[in-house]
Amino acid sequence: MESFKSILSAKGPSLFLLPTWMEQNEYLTAGFTSRNGGVSEEPWASLNVGLHVGDQDADVVRNRQLIAEAIDWPFEAWTCGEQVHGSDVFAVTEVERGMGRLSRASAIADTDALITNVPGVLLASFYADCVPLYFYDPEHQAVALAHAGWKGTVQQIAIRTIEAMEKQYGSKPEQIRCAIGPSIDDCCYEVDGFVIDKLQPLVQELANLVNSVPESMLTLVENGKAMVNLKQINRHIMLKAGILPIHIELSEWCTGCSSDQFFSHRKEGGKTGRMASWIGIRER
Structure with a gap:
């Protein structure tokens, strides 16, 4: 059964939510964006959230604002890094809240994984085939995102993220919930x-x-x-790190097969937009 539930919108962004986690914690939001329901023009039509692909910055920022509005979060909470296909992990505090939301220059530098236990911080990262990895520790109320292309997968960024959560927040692998979001599958990669x-x-x-x-x-x-199959490789890496099999959600969506729903760098020859993963726990 698909872990990410499609939420279609006629007037706003179409999104994919992670309901199993959100039902466990009413303050948590987690999901993935589609390519539909934004303001960008071709070839980034229409919900492009990447500031690095040649789109108009104003359109990208507006798309990000639309997503924040759709999930009922303040846009000021949107926090992201400048991804470099590495495996560095950054622990986001209140000081970094909102970095990267308006410009690439203000993003957290050289990081492909973000972790936080600060309520009111919304983590976001960007994709067009690579694998979005989600982490949630219900015991310590900590969350994380990791961006895993083949390079990040080889560097086992999932393990690096879990180890950082252990060090920073006392998280235990057997308590951490993980999810693997929509990305390119072995049918297309x-x-x-x-x-x-x-x-x-x-x-x-x-x-x-x-x-x-x-x-x-x-x-x-x-x-x-x-x-x-990068999804399965990352799932196996999570198991290696001590994550329980029953605590791993795995999306069946392939970004290469579903060009009506997602941007695909490979299928569209590199000239395309980016989706976003997001996760955060709102203040009580």
Whole structure:
């Protein structure tokens, strides 16, 4: 069953919510944006939230504001980093609240994962095929987002994020809830030998650790290529970190297959917009 519930809107942004978490905590919001219901023009039509893709900054900011309005959060809470396909994790405090919402220059530098336990901070990160990872510790009321392309996956950014939550907030892996959001699936994600060489050792290690088969994560095909399932690789990394299988939500949405719903860097030749993941716990 799909973990992310589609919320269609005729006049505002169409969104995907994570209801299992939101039903457990009425103060928590978590979800993923679609490509629909914004103000951007082609080729970023219409709910582009990326300031780095050539779109008009004013349109991007307006789209971000529309999303904040739709989930009933103040736009001043929107906090994001300048993603670099790395594995650095940043602990957001009240001081950084709102950084990056209006410009790239004001974003938290060089970070692909954000964690916080500050109520009223809304974490956001950006995607057009890469894997959005969500983390929620109900015991310590801490949340996190991580951006996992193939590079971040190889660097096991999920483990880095969980370790940072343990260090900063005392989170325990067996208590942390994780979710893997809409992203490109192995049906659409073909890679060459360079990426295969980077991924194969990790895939084999993970398969051995959790008694799985490598083909569930990476399947070799003709001409030295491979079809890669980054969602499953990240799920296995979460299991390696000690996350319980029943605490992992996995979206079935493929951004490559569903171009009517999502931007896809690969399917659209790189000239496209970005979706956002978000998570936050509002002040009581």
